Amino acid sequence: MPTSDFDDADGAPPRVLVADALLPADGPAVPCPAGVLLAGELARAGIAHRSGPVPLPGPGTPAGVLAAVFDGPGGGAAGLGAAADPGDPGAWAAARAAFDAWRSVAGVPRRVLLAAPRSFCAGVERAVEAVERALERHGPPVYVRKQIVHNARVVAELEERGAVFVDELDAVPEGAVTVFSAHGVSPAVRDEAERRRLGVIDATCPLVAKVHAEARRFAGRGDTVVLIGHAGHEEVEGTLGEAPERTVLVESAEQAAALEVAAPGRVSYLTQTTLAVDETAGVVDALRDRFPALRGPDSADICYATTNRQEALAAIAAETDLVLVVGSGNSSNSVRLVELAERHGTPARLIDGPADIRPGRLAGVSSIGLTASASAPPALVEEVLSALRGLGPLSVTEHETTRETVRFTLPSPVRRG
Numbered sequence: 001m002p003t004s005d006f007d008d009a010d011g012a013p014p015r016v017l018v019a020d021a022l023l024p025a026d027g028p029a030v031p032c033p034a035g036v037l038l039a040g041e042l043a044r045a046g047i048a049h050r051s052g053p054v055p056l057p058g059p060g061t062p063a064g065v066l067a068a069v070f071d072g073p074g075g076g077a078a079g080l081g082a083a084a085d086p087g088d089p090g091a092w093a094a095a096r097a098a099f100d101a102w103r104s105v106a107g108v109p110r111r112v113l114l115a116a117p118r119s120f121c122a123g124v125e126r127a128v129e130a131v132e133r134a135l136e137r138h139g140p141p142v143y144v145r146k147q148i149v150h151n152a153r154v155v156a157e158l159e160e161r162g163a164v165f166v167d168e169l170d171a172v173p174e175g176a177v178t179v180f181s182a183h184g185v186s187p188a189v190r191d192e193a194e195r196r197r198l199g200v201i202d203a204t205c206p207l208v209a210k211v212h213a214e215a216r217r218f219a220g221r222g223d224t225v226v227l228i229g230h231a232g233h234e235e236v237e238g239t240l241g242e243a244p245e246r247t248v249l250v251e252s253a254e255q256a257a258a259l260e261v262a263a264p265g266r267v268s269y270l271t272q273t274t275l276a277v278d279e280t281a282g283v284v285d286a287l288r289d290r291f292p293a294l295r296g297p298d299s300a301d302i303c304y305a306t307t308n309r310q311e312a313l314a315a316i317a318a319e320t321d322l323v324l325v326v327g328s329g330n331s332s333n334s335v336r337l338v339e340l341a342e343r344h345g346t347p348a349r350l351i352d353g354p355a356d357i358r359p360g361r362l363a364g365v366s367s368i369g370l371t372a373s374a375s376a377p378p379a380l381v382e383e384v385l386s387a388l389r390g391l392g393p394l395s396v397t398e399h400e401t402t403r404e405t406v407r408f409t410l411p412s413p414v415r416r417g
Helices: 036-045 089-103 124-139 152-161 187-195 206-220 232-240 253-258 277-290 304-314 334-343 378-389
Strands: 016-023 050-054 065-071 075-086 109-114 144-145 163-166 177-180 199-202 224-228 247-250 265-273 320-328 348-353 367-372 396-400
Touching: 016 036, 016 065, 016 089, 016 334, 036 050, 036 075, 036 089, 036 378, 050 334, 065 089, 075 320, 109 304, 109 378, 124 152, 124 177, 124 199, 124 206, 124 247, 152 163, 152 304, 163 177, 163 277, 199 265, 206 224, 206 232, 224 277, 232 247, 253 277, 253 304, 265 277, 277 304, 277 334, 304 348, 304 367, 320 378, 367 378
Parallel strands: 016 050, 109 367, 109 396, 144 163, 144 177, 177 199, 224 247, 224 265, 320 348, 320 367
Antiparallel strands: 016 075, 065 075
């Protein structure tokens, strides 16, 4: 089917039409919710495409149409389809390859075990709403230092509304409204914002702020503060900045066992809030072996949401053939969920959304564990479920290990009333 009659959103001519519905000569259209999966395969092949209805092949149907109909959820039908011009060999070959790959794993009944809790935590909801409120109150642009939370969808949607994400404050015009991300900032960043008279809205997660306060307290009593975390992570950089002359970063039990400090009897530890609970316990044990007088926070630094999502996934991982974790690659708590599933013996993949699912991953898979990190929007989970339902009958069972009721007050500059 020629593709010259339609253009994609940025004006470049797409070479493949991905079916969002299959149109028979008579009768109702067949929905194609799995089209996003096929589109993802084309995107990885570098083939421009767009979505739209595709006719079911029949008498008079133009060449270049690929379509299949199979049993869908609830006893209905689901379809998969694409159209490309056979005169464009590259597009036709890519469309055929993507269609064949997804058709080979479609029409198979599957079940999804859905971990709960999942998706946004209270700190993330607070940070995202702070940017939204700032845009409503002040209008765009509103500047945000670093990503407000580590999720590509969240950042893209806020950018569309007028948020401008910057790496450092020197990219912000003097006096502009500026939001600090949920990961927190160092005192040096706060000082710079004050010098440049920025209108600061501090969206630091209260649980991260707790760790900052502990760093100041432990350093103030003369301890060496050992921060357990990942070098380069924004939260870690902010915490290190609270008492840089007294704080050392440790990333593993091996580093903890080899650590040398000036006063071994005066050592305290803190942790990044988004670490794996089980692995962090091993690092703390190594520190305690090294420094028997080791002191720590009064309550765990790893946040309740990180712990809850890890426990929820641990409860289902071993019962599934594959775990899908919805989250972005720069999100620590997302990566920790993937690692946790793999420690339970189940292959796991991190996906930003359904388009990232590869057809080969579903070959021979009858049960899927599904969760989302604390920085991933709930809508992304629903999009994944919709796409999977487009591949055939799907049963979904939610496994809830605890119910979260935590809510955080918005930063004062964006509160209503």
